[in-house]
Amino acid sequence: MTVAWDVALCSPPHRTFSYGTPDYLPERSWAVGQRVMVPVGGSVRMGVIVGSLDGERQGERKLKPLAWPLDQELLLSKDVLELVRHLAKRQMAPEGLVLSSVLPKALRAGAVHFALRDGDTVSKIRLDHILRASPSELAVYGQAWLDGLLTPVIAERADRRNATYVLLRDPPWDLRPGAKRQLAVLEYLFTHGCASRERISQEWQADAAASESRNPDRVLADLVRKGLIQESPGLDASVDILPAQPQPQECAGTTTMEHALTAEQTEAFAVLQADLEQAVREKKGLVRLVHGITGSGKTLLYLRLARAALAMGKSVLLLAPEVALSAQLWTEVSRNFPDVPKHWYHGYLNPGAKLAVFRAARHQATPRIVVGTRSALFLPFADLGLIILDEEHDASYKQDEGFMYQAKEVAYFRINQQGGLMLLGSATPDVKTFHAADQGEIARVTLRKRISRCQLPEIGLVDMRRESRSDPLSTVCRAELESALERKEQAMFLLNRRGFAPLVSCLDCGTAPKCPRCEVGLTYHKAWERLLCHYCGYTHLFPCNCAQCGGTRFLPMGEGTEGLEEYLGNMVASSQAIVRLDRDSTRRKGRMESILETFAQGRAQIMVGTQMLSKGHHFPNVTLVVAVDGDVGLNLPDYRAAEKTFQLLVQLAGRAGRGERPGRVLIQTRNPEHPCWEHIRTGNYEAFFSQELERRRKFAYPPFVKLAMIRLSYPREWERGADVVTQAGEHLLREGARLGLRVLGPAPAPLSLLNGRKRIQCLVKAMSWLELRDVYSSLQTILPRSSPFRSSLDLDPVNM
Numbered sequence: 176m177t178v179a180w181d182v183a184l185c186s187p188p189h190r191t192f193s194y195g196t197p198d199y200l201p202e203r204s205w206a207v208g209q210r211v212m213v214p215v216g217g218s219v220r221m222g223v224i225v226g227s228l229d230g231e232r233q234g235e236r237k238l239k240p241l242a243w244p245l246d247q248e249l250l251l252s253k254d255v256l257e258l259v260r261h262l263a264k265r266q267m268a269p270e271g272l273v274l275s276s277v278l279p280k281a282l283r284a285g286a287v288h289f290a291l292r293d294g295d296t297v298s299k300i301r302l303d304h305i306l307r308a309s310p311s312e313l314a315v316y317g318q319a320w321l322d323g324l325l326t327p328v329i330a331e332r333a334d335r336r337n338a339t340y341v342l343l344r345d346p347p348w349d350l351r352p353g354a355k356r357q358l359a360v361l362e363y364l365f366t367h368g369c370a371s372r373e374r375i376s377q378e379w380q381a382d383a384a385a386s387e388s389r390n391p392d393r394v395l396a397d398l399v400r401k402g403l404i405q406e407s408p409g410l411d412a413s414v415d416i417l418p419a420q421p422q423p424q425e426c427a428g429t430t431t432m433e434h435a436l437t438a439e440q441t442e443a444f445a446v447l448q449a450d451l452e453q454a455v456r457e458k459k460g461l462v463r464l465v466h467g468i469t470g471s472g473k474t475l476l477y478l479r480l481a482r483a484a485l486a487m488g489k490s491v492l493l494l495a496p497e498v499a500l501s502a503q504l505w506t507e508v509s510r511n512f513p514d515v516p517k518h519w520y521h522g523y524l525n526p527g528a529k530l531a532v533f534r535a536a537r538h539q540a541t542p543r544i545v546v547g548t549r550s551a552l553f554l555p556f557a558d559l560g561l562i563i564l565d566e567e568h569d570a571s572y573k574q575d576e577g578f579m580y581q582a583k584e585v586a587y588f589r590i591n592q593q594g595g596l597m598l599l600g601s602a603t604p605d606v607k608t609f610h611a612a613d614q615g616e617i618a619r620v621t622l623r624k625r626i627s628r629c630q631l632p633e634i635g636l637v638d639m640r641r642e643s644r645s646d647p648l649s650t651v652c653r654a655e656l657e658s659a660l661e662r663k664e665q666a667m668f669l670l671n672r673r674g675f676a677p678l679v680s681c682l683d684c685g686t687a688p689k690c691p692r693c694e695v696g697l698t699y700h701k702a703w704e705r706l707l708c709h710y711c712g713y714t715h716l717f718p719c720n721c722a723q724c725g726g727t728r729f730l731p732m733g734e735g736t737e738g739l740e741e742y743l744g745n746m747v748a749s750s751q752a753i754v755r756l757d758r759d760s761t762r763r764k765g766r767m768e769s770i771l772e773t774f775a776q777g778r779a780q781i782m783v784g785t786q787m788l789s790k791g792h793h794f795p796n797v798t799l800v801v802a803v804d805g806d807v808g809l810n811l812p813d814y815r816a817a818e819k820t821f822q823l824l825v826q827l828a829g830r831a832g833r834g835e836r837p838g839r840v841l842i843q844t845r846n847p848e849h850p851c852w853e854h855i856r857t858g859n860y861e862a863f864f865s866q867e868l869e870r871r872r873k874f875a876y877p878p879f880v881k882l883a884m885i886r887l888s889y890p891r892e893w894e895r896g897a898d899v900v901t902q903a904g905e906h907l908l909r910e911g912a913r914l915g916l917r918v919l920g921p922a923p924a925p926l927s928l929l930n931g932r933k934r935i936q937c938l939v940k941a942m943s944w945l946e947l948r949d950v951y952s953s954l955q956t957i958l959p960r961s962s963p964f965r966s967s968l969d970l971d972p973v974n975m
């Protein structure tokens with residue numbers, strides 16, 4: 176007999192509290208994994224039952240009872256709960272915090288209404304009304320809940336036109352013959368899990384008799400009233416769960432599964448298919464890296480493997496680091512799997528649409544394909560056989576706000592739970608991944624040839640020390656641009672995002688000052704007239720002499736790039752249009768798509784943008800790509816600066832010359848001797864990798880150590896702040912020395928003041944994650960309680 180339920184709150188403070196079973200609902204109405212309303216202080220809050228205790232262990236403690244359940248059927252599977260528990264432990268975060276970032280917003284809603292059905296009438300009842308009800312009324316509500324007549328209403332206003340419908344339970348197949356239409360809708364939902372109103376109307380009209388109404392709304396409303404299906408409001412038309420109509424420009428580069436595989440693809444596919452079969456058969460997780468240069472046909476491999484997994488009755492998760500990239504995969508999947516149930520799941524879906532997919536995953540009857548971004552890993556599938564992470568090196572696979580996680584680790588956990596193949600695909604793998612492959616921890620397949628006749632573009636370096644300082648573009652770039660435009664071709668200009676604080680480089684030799692201990696770029700802080708290392712806190716007076724050539728004149732890097740759009744505007748004819756792609760220009764929903772479309776359709780000739788433009792887009796008419804300030808990336812205060820630059824520029828080069836005409840890539844640099852350039856020019860990943868690995872070994876960075884960033888912050892005006900930071904730093908150094916870890920810092924974070932809070936960070940290097948968690952938890956014991964001081968732990972930070 177259960178006497179205590181552990182409920183993790185899905186809102187701050189995200190703690191877990193114990194509750195008893197209320198007398199108006201029997202014990203069987205409650206279950207681990209269920210969303211429930213519970214009393215907390217004076218209010219009622221949403222939480223998830225994450226555990227239960229039986230009588231013996233509970234003892235005599237008197238517990239507040241649970242208030243009301245929100246699910247008749249459990250939405251969170253055992254596997255997802257297990258994953259949540261694992262992540263909470265790993266991140267040292269409360270389970271409620273993990274849950275609140277895993278659950279779609281619609282499932283975290285606090286104030287809930289209920290619909291009470293009595294015959295054909297439905298009345299709406301507020302939760303607080305239920306909670307204040309008399310015992311006899313409560314007994315009535317309790318019975319109604321048990322009978323399925325009382326159902327939570329998730330959203331108040333439904334936008335009927337864009338609504339999505341989800342099947343709530345197995346259809347009663349013996350519905351009266353008169354309910355033929357209802358049965359048809361139920362059947363459709365039974366195989367597809369969920370569908371938009373539009374889709375249902377299409378089906379409806381396809382086989383409606385002439386005498387029937389052209390409109391399914393009445394039948395849908397009947398089914399909602401019977402509690403058989405649920406309506407979720409306001410699915411955004413552009414992110415329908417229907418296969419989106421492929422855009423014309425996307426067709427140019429899309430893959431058809433019917434292509435005969437090349438020799439290289441055939442070989443790779445045979446290996447991967449055997450892996451997949453073995454993993455599914457033996458119910459164990461297998462991981463493979465697909466290292467294939469840009470344009471080597473990785474997507475076709477993904478699609479063929481997806482088909483193989485579906486044929487084995489397994490669902491497929493196909494992930495991209497960002498929504499825009501997932502859109503391309505979605506198009507491919509839609510074209511190639513017209514008859515397979517599928518969903519597109521990502522952070523920009525509205526709550527109703529997310530909920531619909533979440534439910535569909537839980538109640539599915541047939542295997543399906545989900546295309547999406549990292550959050551799709553938390554969908555409660557029970558039959559995953561294949562998880563593919565395309566562009567696996569991308570930093571966006573790490574969620575580093577709120578609850579932090581690395582999608583690759585979550586995927587690894589999921590695939591081990593379910594038994595299947597996890598595929599990491601990239602032209603420029605994460606150094607850590609490639610190292611693991613080198614060590615034999617991950618098996619690997621390699622694609623070395625481009626599919627199409629057109630070769631990888633020629634990459635040239637432009638020595639900017641010989642150019643006029645007032646001109647952001649070199650003479651050769653300007654000439655190349657002019658001739659590209661004359662030939663009616665397009666050009667892309669990369670403005671590497673500049674560091675948080677200014678980086679400087681020597682005007683004479685192009686060298687940028689680096690931290691002697693950490694080997695990362697130093698940033699200039701004007702107020703202190705110093706250069707600073709954000710890893711270890713090392714500082715150096717500035718201005719100073721260049722360590723390389725003794726020069727005394729320095730140049731801020733990345734400066735003037737903001738004006739590039741304007742500069743280009745003045746340079747080209749007024750008939751030429753320029754689009755800009757960066758965080759600012761794409762903040763509004765749908766903007767990114769429209770910018771990309773404008774460019775793809777040739778309504779703009781030039782695209783200027785941050786690293787966003789390097790990612791996976793296919794623009795056959797682009798023949799010139801320019802990295803305007805190639806040095807910014809290399810000198811970022813980040814140990815992965817070289818890796819990121821290599822990835823960025825090789826991907827960027829992959830953008831040029833994808834059509835019939837050859838492409839050209841120009842990298843402008845003040846430091847053409849840097850060893851990185853040669854590998855970028857030749858696109859030689861292996862050579863870059865060995866060089867980078869040596870550097871990582873020498874300066875003790877991953878994969879040779881485990882890294883954690885401990886972030887500390889306090890309100891600027893809090894006068895004890897600086898003292899607490901000092902104490903924390905001393906404690907970490909002491910504990911670090913005791914445990915044999917290296918602690919760097921405390922140093923100001925790259926954004927040392929944000930939202931009125933001072934931000935400080937300590938970098939810790941250890942041999943195991945456990946040691947890092949230990950040192951972090953020991954820190955918690957000395958931090959002042961109930962103060963505005965905050966600390967957080969970022970394991971394996973990727974955006975620094």
Ligand code: ADP
Binds near residue numbers: 434473475
């Ligand atoms: P990657 O993802 O490795 O950069 P893609 O999957 O985009 O490469 O493939 C590049 C192009 O080659 C695409 O247009 C794709 O349709 C085409 N392609 C891939 N495999 C084949 C094949 N076996 N036969 C013909 N075309 C192919």
Ligand code: ZN
Binds near residue numbers: 690692693710712713
């Ligand atoms: Zn340093």
